[in-house]
Amino acid sequence: MLLESIKIRDINPSLIYGDIKNKTRKPxxxxxxxxxxxxxxxxxxxxxxxxxxxxxxxxxxxxxxxxxxxxxxxxxxxxxxxxxxxxxxxxxxxxxxxxxxxxxxxxxxxxxxxxxxxxxxxxxxxxxxxxxxxxxxxxxxxxxxxxxxxxxxxxxxxxxxxxxxxxxxxxxxxxxxxxxxxxxxxxxxxxxxxxxxxxxxxxxIFFDEEYKEQKRQELYEKYPFLKDRKVILFAPTFRGRGRKEAHYPIEYLDFEKLYNNLKDEYVFLFKLHFIILNKVTIPYQYSDFFYDFTDYREVNDLLLIADILITDYSSICFEFSLLDKPMLFFAYDVEEYISKRGFYYEYQSFIPGNLVKTTNELVEKIVNKDFAEEKIKPFRDYFFDDLDGKASQRVVDLILLGREISIPVLDNVNSIKGISRDY
CATH class of the missing domain: 3.40.50.11820 (CDP-glycerol glycerophosphotransferase, N-terminal domain)
Structure with missing residues (x-):
């Protein structure tokens, strides 16, 4: 059961953080x-x-x-x-x-x-x-x-x-x-x-070896600190009811504990959702471990250099599964989030990695390399019909040019027939 105060309302983050990204003045x-x-x-x-x-x-x-x-x-x-x-x-x-x-x-x-x-x-x-x-x-x-x-x-x-x-x-x-x-x-x-x-x-891009190598080299050249240690990418979704309230409570992460336990082997990149109003404030004493990449728009490029992904309820886990690399799901508020938002699948059995709710659990899983990687392949195979890197080609041929190609077609009873159709 979720009990919620009716006296103390959630504070609109835009009142605290101001107009950092969104020009929210009413037209x-x-x-x-x-x-x-x-x-x-x-x-x-x-x-x-x-x-x-x-x-x-x-x-x-x-x-x-x-x-x-x-x-x-x-x-x-x-x-x-x-x-x-x-x-x-x-x-x-x-x-x-x-x-x-x-x-x-x-x-x-x-x-x-x-x-x-x-x-x-x-x-x-x-x-x-x-x-x-x-x-x-x-x-x-x-x-x-x-x-x-x-x-x-x-x-x-x-x-x-x-x-x-x-x-x-x-x-x-x-x-x-x-x-x-x-x-x-x-x-x-x-x-x-x-x-x-x-x-x-x-x-x-995840099936284009030339692109992946080129993009990695570009990132390493621009950010040399990424080459020396393994990369943890922290990419959660936002909290709040939309653009004017989008925020992420960074205080749920213990910076000191992450730094002391992981700094020798890893660097930690923040990639917050692009509509989040608040920014990450990295303490100066940890600035050789934590880096804010929130303003780097194409997150899929960052996935190419990430060794571990930490997310929560973001669809980024689908793309990362194509790289067959480990994930952790830092969902400190999973019960509340499920009650308010809802999922198409049961969350804890659905995610292709381990659920953690505290920084202690997060550090423990990383140090012990406990990622439940056996969940990745069935997850990937269920959510992608084609693993060939030709999605753009199919969209252009079928949707834009109207050419006949062979695809699964959905009928009224949700079964699949492998036929060709000219759209």
Missing amino acids: GLIYRIFRSIVFQLLYYLFHVFPVNPRRILFASDSRVEIGGNLKFVYEEMVNRKIDYDYKFMFKENSFVKKTVIEIVKLAYYCATSKSILIEENYPMISPLKIRKKADLIQLWHGAGAFKKFGYSRLGQPGGPKVNSKDHRNYTKAVVSTKNVATHYAESFDIEKDRIYPLGIPRTD
């Missing part, structure tokens, strides 16, 4: 009207123009430039010299105001692009009715299925409202395996035949 009424009502009117007005069958829009409200799955799909097309009209609309996050020109351009590109590619929720696009000859394609940023999200959380704190329009207009969504298709269909509230188990494009 004015005129801007809100233009961003919503006028934007949608412009979108439908631009229907007077035909859909350009060779135009693709890459859009994100959490990046200043292309990255993640969007980048891998784009580079796949460029490397194959596919001559399309590529458009890009990126913003640091959804709290940063768009200019009038940016809003008009977004409406025009959404109305006239054959394919709109996103990799997270995009509230401005969610209310739009996608044209018959066009696609809104969700290349979700996380692999597998871990903690519940979207409409799987209806009725829970932080979950969507029943009449929300988020996610529901996707015409196609790409996932890592047929085994999670039902969860994603529920989370997005879309039909299961819109779910395509083609693999996660950004995981292609």
Whole structure:
């Protein structure tokens, strides 16, 4: 049973840490009207123009430039010299105001692009009715299925409202395996035949030996201290109900104990979730052991030089399993988190590593090399249909070019048939 005080409310971290990353000042009424009502009117007005069958829009409200799955799909097309009209609309996050020109351009590109590619929720696009000859394609940023999200959380704190329009207009969504298709269909509230188990494009790097070696050398050259000792990567998810409350309670880690027990063999890298408001303050006496890599955006590159991953409820465990390296799950608040958030699978039997709740347990597992590595392979095999590094190729061929390829197709009773379909 979870007992919670009704007298002392959680403090909004943005009140403590200020506007470190998110420009959270509430926009004015005129801007809100233009961003919503006028934007949608412009979108439908631009229907007077035909859909350009060779135009693709890459859009994100959490990046200043292309990255993640969007980048891998784009580079796949460029490397194959596919001559399309590529458009890009990126913003640091959804709290940063768009200019009038940016809003008009977004409406025009959404109305006239054959394919709109996103990799997270995009509230401005969610209310739009996608044209018959066009696609809104969700290349979700996380692999597998871990903690519940979207409409799987209806009725829970932080979950969507029943009449929300988020996610529901996707015409196609790409996932890592047929085994999670039902969860994603529920989370997005879309039909299961819109779910395509083609693999996660950004995981292609884990099968590219040349890229992995090149990226390791780049990191070692830029950060020489990574070469001398083994690397522990600490990459937890955030706490709080969204961007304005996202934080991580660093005080649950005992810096002194970690330093005294692990400093001779390891370095410890922090890679906090990019929306977390508070920053890591590393005591000067431990600065040769702890390093803050939170601002290094592409976490998958850091996985290549990590010897041990420490996470909690983050989907990063799926990508790391492709490297067949040990993980620990530092989940000091697992009971509370499960009661508030919920998971698609029973947490403790699901995770591909040992659960620890204190720094003492964390140190003990690392020192004794007790990682339960036998859990990694079955975990990896269940959450990835294809271990070939060709996810980007499949997305381009099937989703964007409409070419016929052989994939597992989901029918109405959630069975799998190995057939070819021309989409």
